[in-house]
Amino acid sequence: MPWTKLQADAAHREHSLPGRRRGRRVTYREAIREAQDQAMNIDPSVFIMGEGVDDPGGIFGTTLNLDKTYGRDRVMDLPLAENGFTGIAIGAAIAGMKPILVHMRMDFLLLSMDQIVNHAAKWRYMFGGRQTVPITIRSIIGRGWGSAAQHSQSLHGLFTHIPGLKVVMPSSAYDVKGLLLASIADEDPVMFIEHRWLYDQEDHVPENMYTIAIGKGRVVRKGTDMTILAISHMVPEALRAAKILEEEHGIRCEIIDPRTLRPLDEKIILKSVKKTGRLLIADYGWNTGGVAAQIASIIAEKAFNDLNAPIRRICLPDAPTPGAPVLEEAFYPGAEDIIRLVRRMLKGQDR
Amino acid sequence: MPWTKLQADAAHREHSLPGRRRGRRVTYREAIREAQDQAMNIDPSVFIMGEGVDDPGGIFGTTLNLDKTYGRDRVMDLPLAENGFTGIAIGAAIAGMKPILVHMRMDFLLLSMDQIVNHAAKWRYMFGGRQTVPITIRSIIGRGWGSAAQHSQSLHGLFTHIPGLKVVMPSSAYDVKGLLLASIADEDPVMFIEHRWLYDQEDHVPENMYTIAIGKGRVVRKGTDMTILAISHMVPEALRAAKILEEEHGIRCEIIDPRTLRPLDEKIILKSVKKTGRLLIADYGWNTGGVAAQIASIIAEKAFNDLNAPIRRICLPDAPTPGAPVLEEAFYPGAEDIIRLVRRMLKGQDR
Amino acid sequence: MTDIPKKTLIHLYKLMLRIRRFEEKIVDVYCDQDMKTPVHLYIGQEAVAAGVCANLRREDYVFSTHRSHGHYLAKGGDMRGLMAELYGRKTGCSRGKGGSMHVVDPEVGVCGSTAIVGGNIPLSVGAALASAMQKKKRVAVSFFGDGAADEGVFHESLNFAALKKLPVVFVCENNFYATNSHQSKRQPHDHIYKIAKFYLMPGVRVDGNDVVKVFNAAQEAVKKARTGRGPTLMECRTFRWKGHVGPECDIKLGCRKQEELNKWVKKCPVRRFERELLKGGTLKKAQLDRITREIDGEVHDAYLFGRRSPHPGVKELLEDVWKLN
Amino acid sequence: MTDIPKKTLIHLYKLMLRIRRFEEKIVDVYCDQDMKTPVHLYIGQEAVAAGVCANLRREDYVFSTHRSHGHYLAKGGDMRGLMAELYGRKTGCSRGKGGSMHVVDPEVGVCGSTAIVGGNIPLSVGAALASAMQKKKRVAVSFFGDGAADEGVFHESLNFAALKKLPVVFVCENNFYATNSHQSKRQPHDHIYKIAKFYLMPGVRVDGNDVVKVFNAAQEAVKKARTGRGPTLMECRTFRWKGHVGPECDIKLGCRKQEELNKWVKKCPVRRFERELLKGGTLKKAQLDRITREIDGEVHDAYLFGRRSPHPGVKELLEDVWKLN
Numbered sequence A, B: 001m002p003w004t005k006l007q008a009d010a011a012h013r014e015h016s017l018p019g020r021r022r023g024r025r026v027t028y029r030e031a032i033r034e035a036q037d038q039a040m041n042i043d044p045s046v047f048i049m050g051e052g053v054d055d056p057g058g059i060f061g062t063t064l065n066l067d068k069t070y071g072r073d074r075v076m077d078l079p080l081a082e083n084g085f086t087g088i089a090i091g092a093a094i095a096g097m098k099p100i101l102v103h104m105r106m107d108f109l110l111l112s113m114d115q116i117v118n119h120a121a122k123w124r125y126m127f128g129g130r131q132t133v134p135i136t137i138r139s140i141i142g143r144g145w146g147s148a149a150q151h152s153q154s155l156h157g158l159f160t161h162i163p164g165l166k167v168v169m170p171s172s173a174y175d176v177k178g179l180l181l182a183s184i185a186d187e188d189p190v191m192f193i194e195h196r197w198l199y200d201q202e203d204h205v206p207e208n209m210y211t212i213a214i215g216k217g218r219v220v221r222k223g224t225d226m227t228i229l230a231i232s233h234m235v236p237e238a239l240r241a242a243k244i245l246e247e248e249h250g251i252r253c254e255i256i257d258p259r260t261l262r263p264l265d266e267k268i269i270l271k272s273v274k275k276t277g278r279l280l281i282a283d284y285g286w287n288t289g290g291v292a293a294q295i296a297s298i299i300a301e302k303a304f305n306d307l308n309a310p311i312r313r314i315c316l317p318d319a320p321t322p323g324a325p326v327l328e329e330a331f332y333p334g335a336e337d338i339i340r341l342v343r344r345m346l347k348g349q350d351r
Numbered sequence C, D: 001m002t003d004i005p006k007k008t009l010i011h012l013y014k015l016m017l018r019i020r021r022f023e024e025k026i027v028d029v030y031c032d033q034d035m036k037t038p039v040h041l042y043i044g045q046e047a048v049a050a051g052v053c054a055n056l057r058r059e060d061y062v063f064s065t066h067r068s069h070g071h072y073l074a075k076g077g078d079m080r081g082l083m084a085e086l087y088g089r090k091t092g093c094s095r096g097k098g099g100s101m102h103v104v105d106p107e108v109g110v111c112g113s114t115a116i117v118g119g120n121i122p123l124s125v126g127a128a129l130a131s132a133m134q135k136k137k138r139v140a141v142s143f144f145g146d147g148a149a150d151e152g153v154f155h156e157s158l159n160f161a162a163l164k165k166l167p168v169v170f171v172c173e174n175n176f177y178a179t180n181s182h183q184s185k186r187q188p189h190d191h192i193y194k195i196a197k198f199y200l201m202p203g204v205r206v207d208g209n210d211v212v213k214v215f216n217a218a219q220e221a222v223k224k225a226r227t228g229r230g231p232t233l234m235e236c237r238t239f240r241w242k243g244h245v246g247p248e249c250d251i252k253l254g255c256r257k258q259e260e261l262n263k264w265v266k267k268c269p270v271r272r273f274e275r276e277l278l279k280g281g282t283l284k285k286a287q288l289d290r291i292t293r294e295i296d297g298e299v300h301d302a303y304l305f306g307r308r309s310p311h312p313g314v315k316e317l318l319e320d321v322w323k324l325n
């Protein structure tokens, strides 16, 4: 297995990195493409399946031309049969392959819930660990231009509820490469969730292969007054907000990106909340019954005495995604909402 | 519409009931059957679809012989094609019928997530309220005798996350009849979730038709020291626990059954917590990302100053359901776990 | 063709032209960036929607897809409401909540359209089931593509409809591509219509660019459905001229070949029928021009209506999620 | 039959008898209430698993269903491990986590069984895809019922296997019932095997109670698969003797008719083949008896092993959910 060493290095590698500031800059999109390219290059059992993975669009560029390098047998277009081909990918994984299944829109995963939840997530457990399903299911969250109710859903909340699934949701180019490689290397099914609005973001991304341990969060910005736990595209929004809050209001926010929603890095959140006494969770899913609720309930339980204020959440409103631009605009939260809420949470303590 | 008056009566009817103590006793199973029978009797647009609804088992007796009364066109057996027939039921609802779709095991709903979540839940919203989907989807949670990972799941957590769905989970014969009739009468898709271990429970159930407002919880037992929010089959467990806690430890627990998980009756919970200062949530789903987390996060936020202790949860452990009897035994929480946790939560204040 | 009454022929022509001109308007205005919705244009496939819907009654049901405009208009959906919906306006047929992929007009039996490929097929079967249970003699129709025929739910729907002999017509518009994926990359065969035989229902293959052929085949299918003789599957072979989504052509992007497109443009359903009408003397050039002018006027009116209509209010964001009693 | 070597015939007989006697043991002991798992008995269908698996190599893949015992044993799964699994013991083939519906033996290519009808069909296609990509010439087989043929995923799987010409054999065991629902209540036809033609793959209907016929048909299918000539669908018509689940017969419950059962019991695959073997002189009565004794001994040993094995420890509850790195 070419993967074991890579994984072993994970933890240490992340810190010993030639100071995240130096090195070449690459987009989130390209980082995804590179991770898959390198994985297929070192391991013949890795292959990509998905509707349109070999077409001129190349899944928003993330699989572009990989079919030319590895052939259409390893970068495989598919019939529109989501439950079926998910089962096919799982079967291939059971038989020793490492499929990367790609969905251009997360909404389509709802057609393959049976294979993901009833089969992939349970296969190892049902057979007492005698079988494993090393499959990576990439899905992309869209937004904007009237995508509407069926082409924009962030369903990470559903998968985070399922034992046996790992749920990864990276927000930076550096993380997306390391976590995608870690997901491909992983023995278990990993739901790998990307946000299209992050695709053009650049970061320092090492050329070599590296993995980031699944289940480890990251402190994106240090602060003392308030902890903001931000997920996926809410991380850049939180950074924008934090900058303004510091410059205009002297409020110093600490921002944490869990990067993995399951398993969740509770320690890193608890540590920060112990320091700040306040937690705001900025998620990209629906409020009710979502990941933000899950995290809030844990922290409220385990940090009961550290909290000086109720945990607040910024999530999507409890409605399907509307089509009209003005409604879309109102539907998605952003930096402004974070700023408003942070200030409200800190009311009383004027600075 | 024969339903409007019934619904209008809902709230008042429940209280003006000839004192829940008198009247005939009927099982949960029979109450379900009676509700469907009466609904089909007054409204020709109501019909039942499901695998085996007309067979000698009659879905654990809940549809038994209804096919003899109403014919197999209205009590309709189905091919094993869950996503398809769910879409068919939805299409019938769009065209003016009121289908009751029945699944003997909730696990099978995972095959129809696309039609439930992408279609039924969004149809009204996507079309600006010009279409409605009055469908009731009954599903049954099993337990025991090695049902194992794919035949025992309580997936109410998944559906509670979806805007547009109502989620009902009754724990008594009285509630199950009133809420099933309310669900059938409802204009929107309702996920109606039953627990097989409740089927033999008896309660006083009026013979006449009545509805219980969807979204209203119920105080099952009054108390002052601790609020236990119990869901579905955890209600009888909580009652057992509360009795022992009172008799042997002098701890008086207030038990609340939300009955509906979405919309949730927050008021009734907040009111109780204000009084007791403590909340234990006993759910029948997985812990991580489940309904208990959802409710805990809301109450921790809105009752921040009323809580004297962290909200605790008793849920299913984060694993698929094991097959072996000894593991099954360990998997399912019960009254004993509630007692242990309640006492721990009240430690210090000896009585 | 001769056995079709003249007014029906003219009706068919108008149905097609309205779709064509409506969508050409979209192409014209899309670059203004005010129509913020993913448009899947129907240009090139008009004969299918027209030929089928000309056989339907107002109360019959149609369930559509992401490529919805043609079906909506052919079934008699309000043009102003459609245009306003594309502009995400409050006056849209879906009150601005849906956009191009989610259009509805219950008054004329447009029951809605889904952006989930294959999702509308079982819905049409359900409407047919309702019609049968209500003894209403209404016919349900679902339009869907060759890609939808990849989906298991397509088979589940056909099986059930055949089993219960329901009044539904399955109209598969085989334009040979699902997004950029050719049928041959997704199916081992090129005979979608033959699946009907397996389910013991009639299955017909039709030239989807010949509105008369489509009309005749649909007439037969609709009659069967309405008289309780069960479902029919129609495979209409046709082609879309524009890219999968958006107003541009996708040839330069390398999605499809120029020759392939040319071949089909030659068989343009509108022009082709126009020639026949002229040749057959059904219509004179002058009349054709008047029809075109009328339709263009209607399209322009719809455009102005849509563009000038008010946007929804932000408070509407949380309306129509559900009804609480 | 003549062209099948004697030792193969005896092997086929043993495969069937092992299944039969194993399950009859279940029937004997189930009432002890120590075997707490829902058993879907295979009695009456043994010829299918035996006839197919006799053509498979150890490294070939089998994916099974809720009715798993026959497939597991015929593919060479360890009998002790199966019995222990039914008893939910730590020594079970699935460590007690699975029970009757979830059995596995990776060493001999039993890849697992699912309790979701149809769920194993795409899995087998995936294993076949892996085999093709790995150039391993391994064949994958999925066994499933007539009910599974109702599921859309059945079609999605056949379509993909045919498209990619994968080394997979689809074995549909048509016992005419899904739980208590007769095929005629779920399908408008009675020719499941014909769907193969639509996907341009061979489809054969076989007497599922004639082990030699099944063997020959499977031999052909497996050879095709192994030599890169793609998938085959086999419809084996057979019947289960017991109720859908549990050790009892379901006639009295009114699930099926006595006459129907009688008809099939007359065609008992085991007795029938036994008679042929005797008639053909392949085996003498004495040899048959010895085989039976040997198998009964093996079954009894497995029973004792299973029943006496330790239960899993409670700490195992949370093991094998996943592996954290």
Ligand SMILES: Cc1ncc(C[n+]2csc(CCOP(=O)(O)OP(=O)(O)O)c2C)c(N)n1
Pocket (backbone or CB within 6 Å): A051, A080, A082, A108, A111, C066, C067, C115, C116, C117, C118, C144, C145, C146, C147, C148, C149, C175, C177, C178, C179, C244
């Ligand atoms: C279930 C599902 N899978 C994938 C998609 C993405 N998608 C949107 S349209 C489309 C192509 C559909 O092709 P076809 O059914 O032939 O209709 P056409 O676009 O050709 O009219 C695809 C793959 C989707 N919307 N739904």
Ligand SMILES: Cc1ncc(C[n+]2csc(CCOP(=O)(O)OP(=O)(O)O)c2C)c(N)n1
Pocket (backbone or CB within 6 Å): B051, B080, B082, B108, B111, D066, D067, D115, D116, D117, D118, D144, D145, D146, D147, D148, D149, D175, D177, D178, D179, D244
């Ligand atoms: C997707 C799904 N739907 C329904 C069920 C409930 N169920 C279990 S076995 C069975 C019958 C299956 O019939 P068939 O496929 O013919 O197999 P058989 O039992 O006859 O061997 C049903 C409906 C299930 N397990 N999975």
Ligand SMILES: [Mg+2]
Pocket (backbone or CB within 6 Å): C145, C146, C147, C173, C174, C175, C176, C177, C178, C179
């Ligand atoms: Mg197409």
Ligand SMILES: [Mg+2]
Pocket (backbone or CB within 6 Å): D145, D146, D147, D173, D174, D175, D176, D177, D178, D179
């Ligand atoms: Mg069967």
